[in-house]
Amino acid sequence: MLKLGIIGTNWITQQFVEASEETKSFQLTEVYSRTEGKAKVFADKFQADDVTLTTDLETFFSSEKFSVVYIASPNSLHFSQAKLAIEHGKNVIVEKPSTSNIHEFATLQELAKAKGCFLLEAARHIYEPIFKKIQSYLEENKDQLSGATLSYMKYSSRYDDHLDGKEPNVFTTKFSGGALYDLGVYTIYDAVVLFGIPEKVDYQAEILSSGVDGSGSLTLKYPNFDVNIIVGKTKNSFMPSEIYFGKKTLLLDSGGDINRLSESDEDKHPSEIPTTKSDNPMDSEAIEFARIINENDQDKYAQLSRYARIVNRVLEHARASAGIVFEADKDE
Ligand SMILES: NC(=O)c1ccc[n+]([C@@H]2O[C@H](COP(=O)([O-])OP(=O)(O)OC[C@H]3O[C@@H](n4cnc5c(N)ncnc54)[C@H](OP(=O)(O)O)[C@@H]3O)[C@@H](O)[C@H]2O)c1
Structure with missing residues (x-):
């Protein structure tokens, strides 16, 4: 070990x-x-x-x-x-x-x-079997791919501290916090791994008094479709996420913590897609990171590094489009 x-x-x-x-x-x-x-x-x-x-x-x-x-x-x-x-x-x-x-x-x-x-970025969900299932579904239906709506919005217990005038790390520009960097990053991973590099990124955010985004809506433009993303740490959403294939739709119960998948067919009949989920959502990444290091798997590492680079670039472009500045930017 x-x-x-x-x-x-x-x-x-x-x-x-x-x-x-x-x-x-x-x-x-x-x-x-x-x-x-x-x-x-x-x-x-x-x-x-x-x-x-x-x-x-x-x-x-x-x-x-x-x-x-x-x-x-x-x-x-x-x-x-x-x-x-x-x-x-x-x-x-x-x-x-x-x-x-x-x-x-x-x-x-x-x-x-x-x-x-x-250097491995712990985007835990892309290593889970349920995410692999989404990738296979996409592979089988890629000719019909016509966009997605992804949502990951949860009221943070630390938001109460922010409202009380305290400065919880995740709600400050000092610690590079906010909804996009905390939760939005999962949905950007979804988009980058499943659909590739977006051509254009636009983030409309609700900015809190501390200067970070409490919530917002992000559009990633691809050549033939859009991916619309809702993120937030100041309210709870129960909206499913969806990937569109013309008449068919793949439904995810969340854009970041994916536990269930279902498919709506051409007649709009939904049916559950069987999947497995480990009790600990970090099991899959732990196994994969150890394997990559032990086997010195440079091909997989190059692929993950590329995803991480694109995701970090999209995050920064999104943030810039919403006018969010971190203290770390001043050190550049
Ligand atoms: N993958 C996931 O599912 C997941 C879930 C939650 C968070 N995260 C990520 O994990 C990271 C930590 O998040 P978090 O919510 O746990 O953060 P946090 O509570 O603000 O801080 C995490 C730890 O960092 C240390 N720390 C806190 N404030 C610090 C300060 N001012 N200076 C130096 N060290 C400090 C503390 O450890 P000590 O007191 O022991 O030094 C603390 O336990 C973030 O990058 C977040 O995005 C990932």
Whole structure:
């Protein structure tokens, strides 16, 4: 099993380490946290004896005890942490989105190439069997493909803090937050992996007092059809997502956390498409990332790197079209 260090001790890291252990992909050996107490609480959840705790990033990355780091800190910190990791020869799995802007992303990709490290963006849903099912459906029906409407909008518990005048990371420009970068990124992955590079990107956003988007509607223009996307962290949507094939429609229960698929035939009769879903949605990516690193699968890595580059570019274009500026942009 590959040895794993982690940054960020929130629930998502716990979920990734659980997936790693369940699938025997990675073994937790080192925990970085800003505070020793949190590092210990995190490590104790896994009852592993030989886990090293550290509160110093330089010490963390100098450790010989792990070769892969999983980074799940606030978005704007990904760049400096991933850069330091690669400079120390570590392979990096970084939560979506990898960076705040495409300049940062290109810098990381070049550095990873120069150092012979993997840089993998944790867009968990594209690795799941249910997503593969969508890809197969598309392959079989691609001649009729005529657009999509994707939706991923969930009221965030942290929005209450924002309304109370606090500054939760995900609602600030300091940490490259907002609905597009937090949830929209999943739907952009859907579009890029399923349909390719859009010709034009336009994002109409509801901007909060902190300068980030609370919600918005994004249009991706392809040569023969449009993909319309609704994202938000300030309200709940129950709208299904849909991919159109002329008279037929493929229905997804969500654009980002896909649990069910159904098909509406030419007579508009819906029928469920059987699929499988792991209890832990990070299982599939953990297995695939470990396989890519272990087998040094450069072809798959090149494909994933290309997706990540396009997605990060679309994110930045969308953000620019809505006039959203992150603090990280000022460092360029
Ligand atoms: N794939 C998924 O399903 C999924 C789901 C949720 C989130 N995510 C991604 O995971 C990442 C983290 O999201 P999150 O909601 O967990 O973020 P968060 O709660 O704001 O922060 C995550 C961790 O980063 C550290 N941190 C927090 N504030 C910091 C600061 N000001 N300076 C330095 N470190 C800080 C904390 O760890 P310590 O206190 O231990 O240092 C914290 O546990 C984001 O990129 C997000 O997009 C992915």
